[in-house]
Amino acid sequence: MDRTDTHATPPVKTEHFDVFIVGAGISGIGSAYHLRQQCPSRSFVILEEMESFGGTWLTHKYPGIRSDSDLYTFGYRFKPWVGTPIASGEEILKYMGEVIAENDLGRHIRYRHKIVSASWSSADHLWTIEGTRLDTGEAFRISANFLWMCQGYYRHAQGYTPQWKGMEDYKGRVVHPQVWPEDLDYKNKSVIVIGSGATAATLIPAIAADCAHVTLLQRSPTYFIPGRNVNLLADQLRDLGIDEHWIHEITRRQILREQGTFTRRSFEEPEKVKEELLAGVRAFLGPDYDIETHFTPKYRPWRQRIAFVPDGDLFQGIAAGNASVVTDEIERFTQKGILLRSGKELAADIVITATGFNLCVLGDVAFEVDGTPLDFSHSVTYRGMMFTGVPNMVWVFGYFRASWTLRVDLLGDFVCRLLNHMQKKGANKVTVALRPEDKNMPLLPWIDPENFNPNYLMRSMDLLPRRGDKPEWQHTQDYWLEKDQLPAIDLNGAEFVYE
Numbered sequence: 001m002d003r004t005d006t007h008a009t010p011p012v013k014t015e016h017f018d019v020f021i022v023g024a025g026i027s028g029i030g031s032a033y034h035l036r037q038q039c040p041s042r043s044f045v046i047l048e049e050m051e052s053f054g055g056t057w058l059t060h061k062y063p064g065i066r067s068d069s070d071l072y073t074f075g076y077r078f079k080p081w082v083g084t085p086i087a088s089g090e091e092i093l094k095y096m097g098e099v100i101a102e103n104d105l106g107r108h109i110r111y112r113h114k115i116v117s118a119s120w121s122s123a124d125h126l127w128t129i130e131g132t133r134l135d136t137g138e139a140f141r142i143s144a145n146f147l148w149m150c151q152g153y154y155r156h157a158q159g160y161t162p163q164w165k166g167m168e169d170y171k172g173r174v175v176h177p178q179v180w181p182e183d184l185d186y187k188n189k190s191v192i193v194i195g196s197g198a199t200a201a202t203l204i205p206a207i208a209a210d211c212a213h214v215t216l217l218q219r220s221p222t223y224f225i226p227g228r229n230v231n232l233l234a235d236q237l238r239d240l241g242i243d244e245h246w247i248h249e250i251t252r253r254q255i256l257r258e259q260g261t262f263t264r265r266s267f268e269e270p271e272k273v274k275e276e277l278l279a280g281v282r283a284f285l286g287p288d289y290d291i292e293t294h295f296t297p298k299y300r301p302w303r304q305r306i307a308f309v310p311d312g313d314l315f316q317g318i319a320a321g322n323a324s325v326v327t328d329e330i331e332r333f334t335q336k337g338i339l340l341r342s343g344k345e346l347a348a349d350i351v352i353t354a355t356g357f358n359l360c361v362l363g364d365v366a367f368e369v370d371g372t373p374l375d376f377s378h379s380v381t382y383r384g385m386m387f388t389g390v391p392n393m394v395w396v397f398g399y400f401r402a403s404w405t406l407r408v409d410l411l412g413d414f415v416c417r418l419l420n421h422m423q424k425k426g427a428n429k430v431t432v433a434l435r436p437e438d439k440n441m442p443l444l445p446w447i448d449p450e451n452f453n454p455n456y457l458m459r460s461m462d463l464l465p466r467r468g469d470k471p472e473w474q475h476t477q478d479y480w481l482e483k484d485q486l487p488a489i490d491l492n493g494a495e496f497v498y499e
């Protein structure tokens with residue numbers, strides 16, 4: 001349906017869709033698939049700022065870019081993964097491309113469309129979404145009944161780089177992996193990679209053999225799980241000629257059971273799990289390596305994401321002498337490199353700041369509800385996906401202790417069930433609201449730092465919605481609970497208010 005708004009200057013056509021999906025990353029594409037399958041009569045559109053699909057996997061182009069969780073579970077439940085468990089960015093993009101082609105989703109996606117604002121009108125029961133076409137510079141306006149926010153959690157255009165003293169004095173090149181320069185020549189150069197997360201662990205083995213030397217410089221260590229990049233069960237089933245759909249499902253169940261046990265143990269017996277993780281690293285680096293200083297985090301396992309290191313390649317590089325680890329704090333940059341708190345100076349031609357993301361809440365879109373600007377930090381989250389005071393909107397925020405995409409599938413089912421329920425009821429609007437028994441509930445920050453505390457979340461917690469102390473009003477980050485709870489949600493429960 002097309003409507004023309006005669007009041008706007010310059011006049012812009014307002015197109016209308018039943019459902020509006022923001023972002024063509026792995027969440028947006030998965031959500032569109034579920035919508036087509038489970039609500040086939042709904043019209044929908046996906047708007048994406050970048051020139052193609054993929055989100056994270058399109059943005060990150062640094063050498064060695066790969067998943068840090070297995071693709072049997074990072075892949076969708078409906079599309080078998082047939083490669084090695086840990087996959088390259090390119091392989092993930094190919095997989096997503098196949099999902100788009102096989103399900104005819106391409107015609108619903110509009111690239112280079114940046115969404116700037118979204119306003120809800122209770123009089124019309126509609127969202128009005130406005131933005132700019134980056135290819136033509138034109139403004140666009142679309143109205144929609146339901147907003148499915150699949151915009152991820154960080155700003156794609158720029159990574160997070162702390163401002164250290166003396167950076168302007170440094171004569172070498174400073175690069176953030178999120179915006180990797182195509183012309184970066186690191187051959188035979190000495191390189192420092194600042195950071196100890198999955199990005200550093202991926203990048204270092206990919207460049208170490210070409211560089212004169214790579215130093216991983218970290219303030220504090222991270223947990224890693226080294227292991228072979230194979231799934232023996234999947235390979236065995238393949239050998240037996242089992243159908244790939246079966247292999248996918250069986251392998252997912254096996255992995256999820258093992259991960260569930262591991263996650264539970266990391267809460268129940270953290271010291272034992274910690275020792276096992278450290279033993280995995282020691283197996284590559286030998287008994288004389290200072291594991292205590294460089295690979296023993298101060299926090300309990302799983303309070304931050306644990307990266308899988310396929311074939312222990314990071315540790316192999318360290319053992320071979322191509323890479324080394326320095327655990328210290330940065331005092332300042334110098335002309336030649338970095339001066340550390342300990343007084344030691346590290347010289348480098350290139351410094352790579354694998355220092356993380358800038359969190360962005362709901363795609364940096366300016367939201368309004370009935371003319372009032374929305375401050376998400378004043379709302380309370382319903383299971384990390386809906387917000388009090390914000391009608392007809394769901395935010396897809398995945399898991400960190402399990403593959404993100406597991407939640408894309410679960411929320412896909414939930415949103416479609418909700419949309420079909422509304423249609424049956426004849427409701428145009430749904431909002432979540434605190435029930436009488438929730439009124440005196442303490443309101444807390446979005447996530448409990450005791451539970452999960454990566455720096456990018458800690459830096460921006462004040463921008464995020466509040467959580468309560470009951471499971472309904474929290475983003476529990478617990479796949480093993482949610483896989484049963486989300487399908488069982490009673491859509492007639494008092495927390496859902498329909499009009």
Ligand SMILES: Cc1cc2nc3c(=O)[nH]c(=O)nc-3n(C[C@H](O)[C@H](O)[C@H](O)COP(=O)(O)OP(=O)(O)OC[C@H]3O[C@@H](n4cnc5c(N)ncnc54)[C@H](O)[C@@H]3O)c2cc1C
Nearest residue numbers: 023025026027049055056067068069115151152363403404
């Ligand atoms: C290097 C790296 C490796 C990772 N590896 C794993 C892994 O192995 N396993 C795992 O579970 N998780 C991993 N993650 C987390 C990962 O981000 C998610 O798993 C997942 O890819 C996020 O997908 P998404 O579609 O929700 O968001 P994104 O990939 O961020 O995609 C969101 C899309 O929305 C678009 N968008 C945002 N705002 C707007 C706007 N205003 N207008 C128009 N378009 C907009 C963006 O351009 C982007 O394309 C990794 C993250 C990184 C950075």
